[in-house]
Amino acid sequence: MPHRVRVNEVVTRDGFQSEPAFIPTDTKIELINALARLGLHKIEVTSFVSPRAIPNLRDAEEVMSAITRDTDTTYVALVPNEKGCTRALELAVDEINLVMSVSNSHNLANMRMSCEQSLQQFARIAEMTSGTPMRLNGSLATAFGCPFEGPQAEDRVLSVIDAYLERGLHSITLADTTGMAVPTQVYDLCQAVHTRWPELDVTLHFHNTRGLGLSNVLAALAAGMDQFDASLGGLGGCPFAPGATGNICTEDLVHMLHEMDLDTGVDLNALLQQSQRLGVIVDHALPGQVVQAGPRSLTRPLPESVQQLMQDGRP
Numbered sequence: 001m002p003h004r005v006r007v008n009e010v011v012t013r014d015g016f017q018s019e020p021a022f023i024p025t026d027t028k029i030e031l032i033n034a035l036a037r038l039g040l041h042k043i044e045v046t047s048f049v050s051p052r053a054i055p056n057l058r059d060a061e062e063v064m065s066a067i068t069r070d071t072d073t074t075y076v077a078l079v080p081n082e083k084g085c086t087r088a089l090e091l092a093v094d095e096i097n098l099v100m101s102v103s104n105s106h107n108l109a110n111m112r113m114s115c116e117q118s119l120q121q122f123a124r125i126a127e128m129t130s131g132t133p134m135r136l137n138g139s140l141a142t143a144f145g146c147p148f149e150g151p152q153a154e155d156r157v158l159s160v161i162d163a164y165l166e167r168g169l170h171s172i173t174l175a176d177t178t179g180m181a182v183p184t185q186v187y188d189l190c191q192a193v194h195t196r197w198p199e200l201d202v203t204l205h206f207h208n209t210r211g212l213g214l215s216n217v218l219a220a221l222a223a224g225m226d227q228f229d230a231s232l233g234g235l236g237g238c239p240f241a242p243g244a245t246g247n248i249c250t251e252d253l254v255h256m257l258h259e260m261d262l263d264t265g266v267d268l269n270a271l272l273q274q275s276q277r278l279g280v281i282v283d284h285a286l287p288g289q290v291v292q293a294g295p296r297s298l299t300r301p302l303p304e305s306v307q308q309l310m311q312d313g314r315p
Contacts, residue, residue: 002226004263006041008203009250011278012063013044013078015235017054019282025059025066027281032067034274039265041227042074044097048084064091076137080111085125088134095135098122098169102160103146106177110141119163126168138164139173139205144189145180154189158196171201173229176216179209183219190223205229206248207236208287213248214256221262228253232271233278233286249288251275259296268295 012032016023028046035043045067051058060077069075079085079096088096100118101107107115126136140160145151161172174189186204193202204220204227206213217228234249251271257264275291302310 001221002224002262004226004265005221005257006227007250007254007257007264007266008042008044008076008227008229009035009040009232010044010205010229010247011035011232011235011250013047013057014229014247015231015233016056017047018236019056021283022056023281025062028059028063029066031274031278031281032063035232036068036071036073038267038270038274040073041265042076042095044076044078044229045093047078047080048087049078049080061087061091064093079125081121082124082128085128089129089132093134095137096125096129097137097139097173098125099139099141099175100160101141101146101177102152102157103142103149105148106142106146109148115160119167122164122169123167130168135171136169137171137173137203138169139175140164141175141177143174144176144185145178147178147180151180151185154192157189158192161193161197161200165197165200171203173203173205175205175229176207179207179212181206181216182212183215186216186219187223190220190225194224201227203227203229208234208246208248214252217248217253217256230254233275233288233291235278235282235286246287249275249286249290252288252290255290255295 012028032043032045046060046063047054047057048060049057074094076095076097077088077093079088079098100115101110104115107118111118129136140157142152143157164172202225204225206216230250230253231247232250234246236247254264254266254268254271258268272291275288279286
């Protein structure tokens with residue numbers, strides 16, 4: 001199990017994309033700047049997608065150009081096509097995230113193209129970014145199961161990783177888009193990936209749709225993985241996948257890792273404060289647990305009646 005775990009925050013992209021009300025641009029900028037000072041490895045800031053498809057991210061350029069970017073955090077943007085890549089290059093984004101589903105049916109629903117068309121597009125984007133400092137991460141959506149086709153074969157997932165690397169991508173994310181993964185499956189796939197590509201930079205992106213998000217993190221850790229996406233407050237979900245609910249919760253993930261004596265470099269107390277603020281921003285309840293119950297280390301005063309019993313020498 002690794003000693004240091006990298007935590008990536010995706011709330012302002014994955015979390016905000018499905019919110020019914022528009023989150024003000026200034027609020028997004030303030031939140032990103034605050035999160036960047038908490039020790040997070042990466043922040044997925046936004047997506048350069050059509051505003052018709054994702055209205056809440058229609059201010060992508062404004063947000064990306066206005067954030068401070070004065071920390072060691074890597075700033076990421078999701079890019080759906082070459083047009084989006086051009087926009088990202090103009091704003092000197094540190095890393096772009098390219099997404100293709102392992103299952104062809106979900107890729108058609110999510111990206112409006114076949115897997116082969118997506119791979120062709122990735123090759124063109126790799127050419128566009130060649131010679132620039134921008135890094136390319138390739139996400140494998142539905143890597144642990146498709147809502148239309150069911151579980152995906154391990155060989156299929158490995159072949160997609162091969163295809164990504166052949167086209168010049170630098171790192172990959174295994175994404176459990178609709179929360180279908182179970183720990184044994186996660187362990188087996190992560191071991192297979194780590195065995196075949198021991199130096200490959202891999203991120204795990206879990207959803208808590210069926211309550212197994214943190215259990216799957218434990219399985220990935222046991223297989224040697226050390227990088228995870230999470231969303232503040234557990235906000236998020238894929239708008240193109242029936243039944244998909246929120247991502248694993250950042251503060252719950254960090255709390256668990258710290259209680260296991262694993263280092264993340266993240267300030268948990270400050271993170272909890274931002275989670276409380278997020279609840280006000282979106283104006284609805286969030287599924288995060290630690291922000292409600294408090295950290296495991298939190299103790300509370302004894303009731304006065306018990307204190308009196310102790311003073312009286314009674315058991």
